Amino acid sequence: MAVLPIISESKEELTAIFKDLHAHPEIGFTEARTAQVVAEKLREYGVDEVHTGIAKTGVVGLIKGKGGGERRIGLRADMDALPIHEESNLPYASKNEGVMHACGHDSHTTMLLGAAKHLAKTRDFDGTAVLIFQPAEEGLGGARGMLAEGLFDKFPCDEVFGMHNWPNGEPGKVGICKGTAMAGASFFDIKIKGRGSHAAMPQQSRDPLVIAAMLVAQIQTIVSRNVAPLDSCVFSVTQSNAGSAYNVVPDTATLAGTIRYFKDEVCELAETRLRDLCDGMARAYGVEIEVDLRNIFDVLMNDSDLSDAYLEAAADIVGAENVSDKAEPATGSEDFADMLKVVPGSYCRLGHGGTVPLHNPGFMLDPEILPVGASIMARVVERRMPVGGA
Incomplete structure (x- = not known):
């Protein structure tokens, strides 16, 4: 793995952030503590602008590259947990009864914070990185809430990229399904x-x-x-x-x-x-x-060209042999689809050592994957907005 140096050096810090978030999960639109941790870390890392309170608990950070430039690349992570009683027996298991990070959103938040630290320190890109920390992905309409409050009007993006951990026992494997990638969903009563x-x-x-x-x-x-x-x-x-x-x-x-x-x-x-x-x-x-x-969810559509660009960035970190554009469509849903209806982009799956399914009370995410995901996120910004526009 060619993890970016600043992120590699921050591995212990990222693991500590992840464990803290895992121990203090919050249901959608109530992620006040999580949002506070995110905002404090972004300011600590020297992020140029930190905006809070978007769709109640959403956070957006802006990092300007050293090359100036008008292009803007969005990176999105979700922050909410699920109403599940945790049965993982981890030493950092949930302290909030009946609430658990059973989908790994704590890892997504941590990865984006790691990317933010690298990008804010190096600024080796030409444009602006837009860091989107979204509340309420689990069927509560967090993406639509942020969009309704003018997310991409206030913070325009030319492209936007998302990521989800994948407990397949294959750490560092990155997969993308081009085109129709995840199902839309309706709920009924x-x-x-x-x-x-x-x-x-x-x-x-x-x-x-x-x-x-x-x-x-x-x-x-x-x-x-x-x-x-x-x-x-x-x-x-x-x-x-x-x-x-x-x-x-x-x-x-x-x-x-x-x-x-x-x-x-x-x-x-x-x-x-x-x-x-x-x-x-x-x-x-x-x-x-x-x-x-x-x-509740739109069909998630990955842009073909931007999927290729995302995999190229991932290959810089995990190696070309560990990336694939042959991932199967998933019948699960993801409200990042709503953002992709407004701004083109792509959504990848990052494999890790865990094998207990998502949304299971025994789910355990492998923290070794945190620097990998953070590096991929940072690298796609650098590749899509190279200094000098090369």
Whole structure:
């Protein structure tokens, strides 16, 4: 690994920052402590401008290169954690009950801070590096919040790059899927308003639990019987709630879940069929069914040329043999997609030694990857904005 010298020398500091952030995770839009750590470190490193309070807890730093220049490259990291009880048994495990950095956003924040330290000290580029520390990536709309508050109006970028740790047991492997790279996502909530009764006299009820069970089964036919076989769609019911006693048929039942897709028209089809099924069930059983559908993530589209540029920068750090543009599309979602709809760019996956899946209570990120990710982020700025414009 050809980790950049300043970042290599800062390995212990970066590891300490990472462990501190991991021990103090915060849910989206409440990352006050994390934002304070970020802002203090940016100022300590000599970043030219530090702006806080964007979309509540977002932070943006600006570093001007020694060559002047008008080009501006954005680097983005997310900061929020998940509502998961940690079971990693790490000595720096979460101190906040029921909240955990189970997706490694603490590492992304740390990597971008490492890149900031290098760029602020060397300034070996011609333009401005825009460092974007985003809140609330985990389905709460942090990217859209920053955009709504004028992120790219106040801090224009010609290109923007993001990164995510990948617990594949292959440290230092960098992969990019060009074009359609990650799924878009809608979340849904369904409320079935039936009629309750004594459980011994169910004929007096309009049982919402029975309707909910049939609706779950019918929902599975949307993909198998409505979506074209060569199109991809995932339809998952992830929550089902009803009842409070053994001897009572409840009045209401609720379902919730998510739709993942790679084409907007597939999402529109799936959403339409979901509404149709609910309307049909409501008429058939004489109940009321409310459907709330919300688009949460756009489809993430990686620019082909900028993906190549990102991999070239990564190859400087990890070696050409460790980068690939053949990564498979992921059915997971990422709200960096919203930024890529406004500014072209690319999003890569950085492998590390951990193998426990993301969003798992036992997830553990390999801290050895921190200097690697930081170096790749810094290097893409230097490559895309070389001094003298070479």
